[in-house]
Amino acid sequence: MRRGRPGAGTGHRHRHRREQRSAMGRPVPGAALLAAAAVLLPLLPVPPVPPAGAAVPRLRVSANFECRASADSTLSPPRCRRGAPARSPLTPPALALSTARLCRPSLPCQPCLRVRLALRAAGIRGLQLNFLELGSNRASWLQVWRRHRAPGSSPWQVQFDCFPVESGRQVLVSLRTVPDQGLAISRSHLVTAEPPGPVFTHTWVPEARTIEVAVPKGPALMVRLCHQLALECEELPWPFHRQVLVPGGHRVSLPYEFLVPCLCIEASYPHRDSLRSKRCPFQEQPDAYGPELWSSVHFHDYSTSSKDQMAMVLSASCPLRPRATLCWREVAAEAAPCHDVPNSTASEEEQVYTLDKVDVHPLLCFRFSYGNSSHVECPHRPEPAWNVSLSVRGLQLRLHLTSSVPASFSAALCQRRGGQCEPEAPVYTVTRPEGSAPGELALLLPVQVLGSCVLVWRSDVRFARKQLLCPDVSRRHFGLLGLALALGLVVTVLLLNCRGAWRPPAGAAGGRPVLLLYSPDSEEHLGLVCALAELLRAGLGCEVRLDLWEAGGVGRAGALPWLYAQRGRVGRERGTVLLLWSRGSSRLFRLWRGGEGGGEPRDAHDIFGAAMACLHGELGAAGRRRDWVLVYFSRLCSPRDVPRPLRPLPTYRLPQELPRLLGALRGGRPAPPHRLRGRAKGLLHRLMEAEASKEAAGDSSGGCPGSPLQPPGT
Structure with a gap:
């Protein structure tokens, strides 16, 4: 498909007109030519007048040399092109006139005067034709210039199509050269009145x-x-x-x-x-x-998701040039309203409409407008380039994204009010980079208000339709959300009651950062990861850094730069790196070490691998590191699953040693109250039982049932 800007070249046409006027000076007045015509008409032979030719669609000049032309304001700007004469050449000097018909688009045909001339080229740079329509005294002029000096002296052959004339009028035409070599030719021609056409x-x-x-x-x-x-x-x-x-x-x-x-x-x-x-x-x-106008138009869709371009070609019975803008529909129905997208006008050339940086989607459409009528045409391919689904897990919404093209996706929570759902901060982002294999991407969003919905859209293009997803809480998800909210209330009450007993003294380590790392292989592990993170954040006031809570930051910076930045911050502020271990962690550790038989560690390409590489280097350089702590859940792991190189790290078994872990993170080991120990153990046991019941029910979606009510750091 050809693309470009309609009307290209208009500026050149006006610039040529200014140059020609300044070079030629003032045109020769038409009144002065009448006297010259009376003298010169008898002196020169009159060539035979050719019969009228085919209809002329626009004013134009044809010459046997490279030319440019201009005219006064009474004539449309003529085009000047190089071409062989339509008839046998004239013998210079000569000026011939004949009748033709001018049939411009959208205007009725009218008679016009065709001019043919021949001149010797030696010493001249241009010529001027002057027209005077007798009876109406309408005068006009036309100038023709040679663009480049050409060797030789071939005679000029020029044809002008054509000067509009009223039927039955006589026109006087005179010719002069530039520079003036004393040659002046004049001719007159009577445009006979046309007989009336058929009447009906x-x-x-x-x-x-x-x-x-x-x-x-x-x-x-x-x-x-x-x-x-x-x-x-x-x-x-x-x-x-x-x-x-x-x-x-x-x-x-x-x-x-x-x-x-x-x-x-x-x-x-x-x-x-x-x-x-x-x-x-x-x-x-x-x-x-009305509608019949658009029914007569055929729309050919050439939109491609791989190029992020919408493109449509129109073929119509009438020569239409409608305006095309983007709009989006909520549902795939012809009667559904289509909401306009601001500043989304498509470019058009020869009935080809294109718009770049568009997320091509069956519900993101072109609205064609012509006069007071409009029509909506959507891409003809029914399947979008990406899909998203939503699942609920406790207080966490999990988005499953699949994309056939490299793209970035953003999501934000929103509350429905009066049919509208405006996105609220923070915005979470995930990216499928260029060159990566197609697969599923995941985004985890914490539920702040029961009944929250999610807006999802492509964020790497200029024009994208936001897709609204609302969780289904009418069936079993309602029970899960109720359980999650109840557990969240228990956590809040428990931690508020215990925070006073555990409040650290001034200068204690309660506000130091905690970087929580885990293996992503275990789906049931995610809920406990988030529950532990919430316990540390709300109970001790720790600034917990967790990738599940910072999807936007991880997506913008990249997984490895994000991890190294957090590790450096923990070291500077004397915080703790908390490594949550599982059987899946053991498998990933063996793969990272080069297989079951050992070997050189592999290059890290994800957060867990980078964490192992970082820990391996620190243990080798400085021995046992005090800011690394390893914890595991007794029902998901055993001490035998901890690799030998990591056993020197301080290790805590949860939930049995949760009070010791909290004391260690505070910087000391005070014995917490027995009531706190029992409530913390009971809370984590209930969370693990809820995870087990959901797994038995066949819910394979991942999530964070203990996620914070407001994710920090985003």
């Missing part, structure tokens, strides 16, 4: 979808319906094309397919090359700009 009347019968044509008494007429294009009236497609000979005093009904503005009635006499009469009665008819 018509009646529109909308209920029968026909046009009734009546021929008055007299000669028979050949009548038909046609679609008026730029230069000709094209016949209607089968079976609506009919050309009927109607005797005088009779009438005929002609059916049409669509009522469109360019539908016309044409009548002619039966003999060859007869005069024709044409009427286009629906150009100002509002009914011609």
Whole structure:
């Protein structure tokens, strides 16, 4: 498909006009030419006048050299092109005039004057034609310049199509050279009045979808319906094309397919090359700009998700150039409203409409507007390039994204109010990079308010439709959310009661950062990871750094840079790196070490591998590190699952040694109250039982049932 900017070259045309006027000076006045014409007309031979040729669609100049042309304000800017003369060349000096017809698009045809001339090229750079229409005293001028100096002295052959004239008027034309070499040629030509064309009347019968044509008494007429294009009236497609000979005093009904503005009635006499009469009665008819106008248009969709481009090609019965903008629908139904997208006008060239940086989606459409009518056309491919689904796990919403193209996706929680759902901070982002294999991406969003929805969209393009997802809490998810909210309330009450007993003294380590690391292989592990993180954040006031809570930051910076930045911050602020271990962690550790038989550690490509590489280097350089702590849940792991190189780290078994872990994170080991120990153990046991019951029920979605009510650090 060709692309570009409509109207390219207009600036050059106006610039040439200014250059030509400044070079030529003031045009020769038409009145001064009348006296010269009276003297010169008898002196020069008059070439034979050629018959009128085919219709001329626009003003133009043809020459046998590279040329440029300009005219005064009474004429449209003519085009100047190099081309061989349409007829046999004239012998210089010569000036020949003939009658032609000017049929510009969307305007009725009118007679015009065609000018042909021949000049010797030696010593001249341009020429000027002056026109004077006698009777109306309408004067105009035309200038033609040679663009480049050419060797040799081939005579100039120039043809101008053409000077518009009223029928029955006489026109005086004079020619002068630039620079003036004393040559002045004048000719006059009478544009004879055209006889009137065939006469007929018509009646529109909308209920029968026909046009009734009546021929008055007299000669028979050949009548038909046609679609008026730029230069000709094209016949209607089968079976609506009919050309009927109607005797005088009779009438005929002609059916049409669509009522469109360019539908016309044409009548002619039966003999060859007869005069024709044409009427286009629906150009100002509002009914011609309704649904039938768009039914007559064929839309060819060439949109591609791989190029992030929407592209459509129009083929229509009428020469339309509608305006195209983006709009989006909520549902796939033709009657559904389409909401406009601001500043989304598509570019158009030769009926090809394109718009770049678009998330091509079946519900992101083009709205074509023409006059007071519009039509919505959506991409013809029913499947989008990406899909998203939503699952609920406790106080966490999990988005499952699959994409066939590299892209970035963003999501944000929102609350529905009056049919609207505006995104709220923070915004979470995940990316499928260029060159990566297709697969599933995941985003975890904490539920802040029961009944929250999620808006998901592509964030790496300029125009994207936001997809609204709301969790289904009508069935079993309602029970899970109720359990999660109840557990959240228990956590809040428990930690508020115990925070006073555990409040650290001034200067204690209660506010130091904790970097929580885990293995991502175990789905049931995620809920306990988030529960432990919430316990540390709300109970001790620790600033917990967890990738599940900082999906936006991880997506923007990358997994490895994010980890190294957090590790450096923990070291500077004397915080703790908390490594949550599981059987899956053991498997990943063996893979990282190079397989079951050992070997050199592999390069790290994810957070867990980078954490192992970081820990391996620190243990080798400085021995046992005090800011690394390893914990595991007794029901998900055993001491034998901890690799030998990691056993020197301080290790805590949960939930049995949870109070010791909390004391260690505070910087000391005070014995907590027995009531706190029992409540903390009971809380974690209930969380683990809830995880086990959901696994038994077949819920395979991941989530964080103990996630914070407001994720920090995003």
